[in-house]
Amino acid sequence: MRMYDLIVKKRNGGFLRPEEIRYMVEEYTRGNIPDYQMSAMMMAIYFRGMNEEETLELTLAMEQSGEILDLSGIRGIKVDKHSTGGVGDKTSLALAPMVASCGVPVAKMSGRGLGHTGGTIDKLESFPGFTTELTPDCFMENVNRIGIAIMGQSAKLAPADKKLYALRDVTGTVDNMSLIASSIMSKKLASGADAIVLDVKTGSGAFMKKEEDAYALAREMVRIGKGAGKRMAAVISDMDQPLGYAVGNALEVKEAIATLKGEGPADFMELCLTLGSQMLLAGGKAEDEARAKELLQQVLRDGRALKKLAEFVEAQGGDSAAVYDESLLPKADYEEPCLSVKEGYVSRIDCEEVGICSLLLGGGRETKESVIDLSVGIVLLKKKGDYVKRGEALALLYANDREKLRNALTRLLGAYELSDEKPGPVPLIKGILR
Numbered sequence: 052m053r054m055y056d057l058i059v060k061k062r063n064g065g066f067l068r069p070e071e072i073r074y075m076v077e078e079y080t081r082g083n084i085p086d087y088q089m090s091a092m093m094m095a096i097y098f099r100g101m102n103e104e105e106t107l108e109l110t111l112a113m114e115q116s117g118e119i120l121d122l123s124g125i126r127g128i129k130v131d132k133h134s135t136g137g138v139g140d141k142t143s144l145a146l147a148p149m150v151a152s153c154g155v156p157v158a159k160m161s162g163r164g165l166g167h168t169g170g171t172i173d174k175l176e177s178f179p180g181f182t183t184e185l186t187p188d189c190f191m192e193n194v195n196r197i198g199i200a201i202m203g204q205s206a207k208l209a210p211a212d213k214k215l216y217a218l219r220d221v222t223g224t225v226d227n228m229s230l231i232a233s234s235i236m237s238k239k240l241a242s243g244a245d246a247i248v249l250d251v252k253t254g255s256g257a258f259m260k261k262e263e264d265a266y267a268l269a270r271e272m273v274r275i276g277k278g279a280g281k282r283m284a285a286v287i288s289d290m291d292q293p294l295g296y297a298v299g300n301a302l303e304v305k306e307a308i309a310t311l312k313g314e315g316p317a318d319f320m321e322l323c324l325t326l327g328s329q330m331l332l333a334g335g336k337a338e339d340e341a342r343a344k345e346l347l348q349q350v351l352r353d354g355r356a357l358k359k360l361a362e363f364v365e366a367q368g369g370d371s372a373a374v375y376d377e378s379l380l381p382k383a384d385y386e387e388p389c390l391s392v393k394e395g396y397v398s399r400i401d402c403e404e405v406g407i408c409s410l411l412l413g414g415g416r417e418t419k420e421s422v423i424d425l426s427v428g429i430v431l432l433k434k435k436g437d438y439v440k441r442g443e444a445l446a447l448l449y450a451n452d453r454e455k456l457r458n459a460l461t462r463l464l465g466a467y468e469l470s471d472e473k474p475g476p477v478p479l480i481k482g483i484l485r
């Protein structure tokens with residue numbers, strides 16, 4: 052087999068056979084196919100697409116390119132949750148303790164933030180001492196003992212995807228449905244859970260700006276997961292404005308803690324209850340969504356979910372006192388309001404811009420090597436549909452550097468659009484696929 056022939060076949064609109072896809076993935080991972088040939092193939096796929104069989108085969112080949120976690124040592128149905136990424140998306144921080152308190156084991160691989168979106172691991176590191184570098188034995192022991200463990204994505208898992216994703220990132224070939232679906236699902240399948248609940252975001256802060264594209268991606272991933280024998284559900288949710296109010300690592304941790312105390316933002320709570328009920332259904336802990344929501348609300352009311360967060364933080368080396376005392380979390384030196392120069396209803400917030408403002412303050416990574424400042428970020432005071440007077444604060448910015456603060460303030464102001472007419476409500480949950 053020659054890579055050259057496969058590139059020409061795809062360029063001309065042909066379909067790759069399973070053994071051709073295997074060959075390409077295996078030899079590329081081994082370093083026997085050069086980046087320039089794989090780049091040409093990615094571009095050919097970008098323009099010609101892949102059919103369902105090709106996409107499934109690509110996913111499985113990438114899944115099997117490295118280690119596959121064996122979680123059989125964990126009792127019960129292991130449920131994983133994955134978000135396609137967003138701004139202010141602190142969902143796992145509240146959701147994992149909620150679901151674990153209801154008896155569904157959460158054995159989760161998480162990533163760090165890159166670009167305008169945040170990552171769960173960075174957020175968790177706001178707890179002094181917290182680590183996600185667990186051995187597989189410790190990971191499983193923690194899930195069996197307290198019901199949750201979160202580990203960093205091992206480089207040994209789906210190495211083909213790691214290499215390919217880095218290549219796609221610099222060759223303009225990221226935003227292709229088959230390539231995104233196979234990339235995400237190869238890592239999820241290699242992580243060994245029995246059931247996977249996906250949160251596919253859509254809107255100005257998401258990968259999939261258009262709702263129909265988010266649906267198509269969700270459908271593709273559900274199909275792949277089922278094809279690989281997993282229980283699957285996908286929630287399509289709004290990311291046209293940040294989730295909740297807080298954007299930035301420690302600020303988001305505080306908001307997640309408030310949510311576990313029943314004092315969180317309504318949209319964030321709705322998303323946690325929706326994803327949580329899908330996880331409880333997949334984990335066999337509830338017979339229908341209404342019962343699942345009741346169970347989740349119960350563990351919030353009686354404080355079990357908050358206690359579970361503290362146990363989880365403690366088990367991974369963190370200072371669990373910070374769950375009950377916010378002053379132990381990182382805190383920025385400056386707090387400055389972003390004042391509106393007009394009055395009217397907030398009609399649009401460019402969500403990606405808000406993520407970039409947090410990044411500019413130091414809360415995100417511009418490159419993989421960047422060191423992030425956990426204390427900085429933004430707390431929105433106004434969201435879509437809210438009325439704002441001239442001179443009133445749209446948001447509060449938290450910073451440790453005056454120059455960065457000035458840049459972020461100007462940019463955040465530009466992210467808000469105001470109008471005389473009150474915009475209609477935007478549903479947070481667009482749909483659920485199974």
Ligand code: URA
Nearest residue numbers: 216225230231234235
């Ligand atoms: N996230 C991934 O893991 N892979 C993609 O291709 C896009 C987003």
